[in-house]
Structure formats: structure tokens, C-alpha cells
Amino acid sequence: MADTNWPSCCRSLKGVVLDMCGVLYDSGEGDGVAIPGSIEAVQRLKASDLQLRFCTNETQATREKFVAKLQRLGFDISVSEVFPPAPAVVAVLKQRGLRPHLLVYDGVLPEFDSIDKTNPNCVVIGDAAENFSYQNLNEAFRVLVGLEKPVLFSMGQGRYYKETDGLKLDVGVFMKALEYACDLEAEVIGKPSPMFFQTVLGDMNLQPHEALMIGDDLVNDVGGAQHCGMKGVQVRTGKYRPSDERHPTVTADGTVDNLAQAVDMILAQRGH
Amino acid sequence: MADTNWPSCCRSLKGVVLDMCGVLYDSGEGDGVAIPGSIEAVQRLKASDLQLRFCTNETQATREKFVAKLQRLGFDISVSEVFPPAPAVVAVLKQRGLRPHLLVYDGVLPEFDSIDKTNPNCVVIGDAAENFSYQNLNEAFRVLVGLEKPVLFSMGQGRYYKETDGLKLDVGVFMKALEYACDLEAEVIGKPSPMFFQTVLGDMNLQPHEALMIGDDLVNDVGGAQHCGMKGVQVRTGKYRPSDERHPTVTADGTVDNLAQAVDMILAQRGH
Numbered sequence: 001m002a003d004t005n006w007p008s009c010c011r012s013l014k015g016v017v018l019d020m021c022g023v024l025y026d027s028g029e030g031d032g033v034a035i036p037g038s039i040e041a042v043q044r045l046k047a048s049d050l051q052l053r054f055c056t057n058e059t060q061a062t063r064e065k066f067v068a069k070l071q072r073l074g075f076d077i078s079v080s081e082v083f084p085p086a087p088a089v090v091a092v093l094k095q096r097g098l099r100p101h102l103l104v105y106d107g108v109l110p111e112f113d114s115i116d117k118t119n120p121n122c123v124v125i126g127d128a129a130e131n132f133s134y135q136n137l138n139e140a141f142r143v144l145v146g147l148e149k150p151v152l153f154s155m156g157q158g159r160y161y162k163e164t165d166g167l168k169l170d171v172g173v174f175m176k177a178l179e180y181a182c183d184l185e186a187e188v189i190g191k192p193s194p195m196f197f198q199t200v201l202g203d204m205n206l207q208p209h210e211a212l213m214i215g216d217d218l219v220n221d222v223g224g225a226q227h228c229g230m231k232g233v234q235v236r237t238g239k240y241r242p243s244d245e246r247h248p249t250v251t252a253d254g255t256v257d258n259l260a261q262a263v264d265m266i267l268a269q270r271g272h
Numbered sequence: 273m274a275d276t277n278w279p280s281c282c283r284s285l286k287g288v289v290l291d292m293c294g295v296l297y298d299s300g301e302g303d304g305v306a307i308p309g310s311i312e313a314v315q316r317l318k319a320s321d322l323q324l325r326f327c328t329n330e331t332q333a334t335r336e337k338f339v340a341k342l343q344r345l346g347f348d349i350s351v352s353e354v355f356p357p358a359p360a361v362v363a364v365l366k367q368r369g370l371r372p373h374l375l376v377y378d379g380v381l382p383e384f385d386s387i388d389k390t391n392p393n394c395v396v397i398g399d400a401a402e403n404f405s406y407q408n409l410n411e412a413f414r415v416l417v418g419l420e421k422p423v424l425f426s427m428g429q430g431r432y433y434k435e436t437d438g439l440k441l442d443v444g445v446f447m448k449a450l451e452y453a454c455d456l457e458a459e460v461i462g463k464p465s466p467m468f469f470q471t472v473l474g475d476m477n478l479q480p481h482e483a484l485m486i487g488d489d490l491v492n493d494v495g496g497a498q499h500c501g502m503k504g505v506q507v508r509t510g511k512y513r514p515s516d517e518r519h520p521t522v523t524a525d526g527t528v529d530n531l532a533q534a535v536d537m538i539l540a541q542r543g544h
Contacts, residue, residue, distance in 0.1 A: 129406060130406050130407075131406075132406045132409075133405060133406065134401060134402050134403075134404045134405065134441070135402075137404075137441055137445075138438075138439075138440055138441055141432065141439065141441055141445075142438060142439060145432075145439060159452060159453050159455075160413065160417075160453055166410075166414060167410070167413065167414060167417060168410055169406070169409055169410055169413055169449075169453055172452060173409075173449045173450075173452055173453045174449060176448050176449055176451075176452040177441075177445045177446060177448055177449040178445075179448075180431060180444060180445055180448040181431050181432055181441055181445045183431075
């Protein structure tokens, strides 16, 4: 049963922000698979008077390759509509004159081509998956422990995500590992960082209360957006688990079966 | 400069407990290397009227193989004097009827031969080193997340240790990773768990104030022992770092250059 109270706020809505993995598609072998109804749901939002952006903690590919994958799955999405953490990290590194040691997935490396990586004075981690080997974690640890003021950037802080063959540990788990090893606190770039949501809102030129986030991650998508003043709705796809609906600190403004149902309810409120 | 106040407590001392890696030897290729003076220091303690035990968070080998390695390095040590976490975990598993999924180093597996491991209802991690692969961590995570009441045992909670080729991440780092992934708190078996020190004290039939712990790990050896009512002295070998001497919460009763110096000072107080 979907919550029936939240859609009323959609009458004054001006923009929708969608999480991608677990909302649009499930990742896995090859390109993964589109979640039924999501391709049409994106089309219907685009045909409406709402602005639409995509906000993802995806860090396994460059933005270009990631968007190309979504297009192959059938989604009408362009690069300028998609906000992943890597370009945001590159901006911060340049601004602060930092040279990273990267512990990331090979596919995202080209995003860092323009950055000096010699004699590193910080560490950047993303969802490195199989690259989270004991050896690579030791290497990142040794860089950090050798710095007078160790700085660790984490592209997101997710606990796990769902691939077609099961749940997999996400970057946040290895962020916590290195935080404990080095007795430091990482700087998170990506959801649920308020700065990250603000960038997307700024791109739409909207105030937080004018935008709605839809995601499968209760804490990072829904909680992060709410913390920013946006509404947050959770879908029962992707990494959703029934226990999310009795979470001790985060309560979604609404919970729906999938993106298609969310879009039905939003557009119905707006007389579409 | 060694602290010159602590040795006076040694006049009433009845037993000494030694950490092993970083105090007796440095691990690394092959058997590792004995720390200069430590072989003779153990001999001198054994020749004194003090009781002597060895308390280690070593979980890469069975107790028998571990002791055989120390003997090859030249130490006069027998199996019954050495207290590692694995036998303590096996006792707890049997007592509570738990069947473990093991994420440990291959060498320690025989310690768990007597335990039913089918259809696991808990996870046990040790210093698995290279076995801490992304795939193995995912497997342990999936076992935990599939249990109604997930139980995680960690054999120690160390951050890192020193091998001859550099610092390496210890089991505590991966304990924190799985704790975050599953939103649970692990049960630590090994130092600094008070129960673990109590077992060693019980074996010597001593009260805490009658025993002194000597280790290279300020938090787990020194702090753990002090928390139990024992005295704790840190050696400047193994994983010792100068910043340990201005640690915000743990202050050693004494800091010495190495085990040989500690034993010199202890025995001098006792008129040897």
C-alpha cells in the first residue's frame, strides 16, 4: 500500500530529482536491466511541466559512459542532466590544490585525467568494487598515515547496493574502515551531502521546497534530501528493504512500489 | 628516555603478561625476525620468581604452529603459556550453540575443526589479511544481513600492525566495515576485551594489581590491561608511534625502548 498523503504537495512542485541505480535500473552483468515502467515514467516526467535531474552516487564509470549505458537501456537521458560525485570531487581538489591517491573503479579514472596525482596529499575513494583488495586498502592506508594532516574524500557513504546477483558492499563501508584505521573523519562528496543536493537545485534554479527526490536508499536519498528541505519519496525497488518503513530516524514523505507509481501519483495531482 | 616512576610497582608484582608480535618479534616473510634482546629477556623472566604468560591477538595460525614459529626464532615458549583468541571463540560458539561463517586466515582454520559450520547463524572474523577480498567481505555481509539477529565476532579490534615490509590493516578495520554495513556492534574476543585478560589472570591465579602487561599497542595492550586493573607498559618497538605518548585517553604506566629494557628495570626493582 502506497502512502496516500504525500502526493498533495506535488501540486506546487517545480522539479523532480531521481536517483538512478535501483530506481531506473538494477545493475549487474552487462548494462543491467531497466526496472519495469521506469523508461516510460521518465518520458512522462519529461513531457510534463516539471524540471527533471538525475542525482547519483555512481562512481564506476565516467559520466559519458554511464549515460550511454542508460541510453542503451532505453532511457531518454543526456549528460548535462546527470550529477555524479566524480566531477564534484575534481572541482574540490582543484580548488584546494590537492593531489589524490585514487582508490576507485578503473572505469572512472578518466574523470581525474586533468588532476596532478604525483606525490599525493589526500586519498579519494569511490565504489571500487573488486579494487577494494587488501593490498589496495593497505596502500591507501599507508598514504593517509604518512600525511601530517590526512584528508580522505569518499564519493558517497552507502552501505550496500543491489546487483542482479545479490547485495554488494558500497563505498561507505570502506570509508568507515579507513576512518577507523587512521582515526579521522572522511569528507563525503555525493549524497547525502547537502552541498551535493544544493548543486542540483542550483542547476534547476529552484528552492528546496519546490523539489522532490525519489530514491531507493532511505538514508542517502530520502534522508539527505529532507535534510536539505526537499521532500523525499522511497521506491520499493533496488536496495529497499521492508525494515526501511520503520527506520528509527528517517521517515519518507511517501513510499511507493516503483517509479512508475510515483509518477502516476505526482501527475494525477497536477491534473495530467 | 624511559619513564622512571613505574618500576617501583614491580616490587609487589607476581606475574608478567607479554604481547608477542611487536614485542618478541616483527612478523614478515617466513617466520619474521626476533627483536634484539627479547629472547634473553624472556629467559630472564622465566628464571625469576615471576609467573609469565603470553597474550596475543594472533589469528593467522593455530596455537601449535604459532608457538613452533616462536621456538624456531629461539624463544623458550610452550603452547600452554600462550593465549590467542581462536580457542576462546570456539569455547563461546560451543557454549551458545552458534555455527560460524568464518572469514579468517587459512592457517587458523584447524582451530575450528570441532565446530559445525553448516547453515551458519553468525560470522567470525580474524586477521584474514589477503582473504579480506571484496568477494569474501560481500559473502560475510550477505550471511549477516540474512540473519534475523545478526551476530559478528571479531578476534581483536586492532587498527594495523607492522610487518617487515610495512604497516598492514588489522581485523578491527574490517570489523568496523561490517558493523557499518549491517548496522550492528561486533562482540570482540581478544585484547582489549576484559574477559580475555581475566582468562589469563585466572590461569596464573592472580589478582589484576599483581600483574603487569607489556605490549606495543597502546590501546589494546596497555589500555585494555589498565581497564582490567593491571599495570600496562608500552615498548617502543612494533607498531609503537611517537604520537602514542600524547594519546588523548590512554597513558601507559611506563614507556620503554624495548622488552629487554623493561625486564632490566623490573628485575632491578626486585634485587636481581
